[in-house]
Amino acid sequence: MALFWDAFLYGTLLGVTLSFMIGPVFLVLLETSIRNGIKAAITFDAGVIIADALLITAAFFGTQKLQELVDNPWVYRIGGIAIAGFGVYSFSKARLFKASALAIPTTPIKSTLPPHKLLVKGFLLNFLNVGVMAYWLTMSVVISESLDHYQPAVVIFFVTSLGSYFITDIFKIIFAAKLRRFMTPRRMVYLERLVGLVLMAFGVLLILKQFWGLDW
16 A cells, blocks of 8 residues: 555656756747647646657657667657757747737637647647657656555556646646746747757757767
């Protein structure tokens, strides 16, 4: 029983902590909530959670295969190029004097992406981040050791992690949506450009990690 309680407690703490880690997904999630509303942001976040669940399953049942992917330089290059591409798109669509940006309405702007594409966007943005693969691979080993390789407790840990992560994200999404009233056209453009620059920088760093042997 103690193992189950430990798994639940550690999983909850990890999920809440992960939700507040600053990264590409964090910024895109907030930007989506502010511009397109709560429903669009939750759909995007669901894609992120699905990617995490898939990577955790791969780490849990196929550690060797996932390790091969993490060690493959082409995974970093392809992932880096794709994430940087997201950044270029986000930056290029943020034009200060674009007609659609002349006013930020009090109600959300309908996303140009249908729900299933928002879901795929969240999935790909998280799945293509090789750092996420490496993180869950490491966690699967560490947590299995900590919980004496008792699989039911390990499953509870990961389910609790993703559940608390998603619930915390919902609170973040609701809070970000309330910031819409403070977003002038100029601030909204700057936010979109910031998101684009962060994604581009992150993608380039993933590529350079393999070419220059960077480690972080």
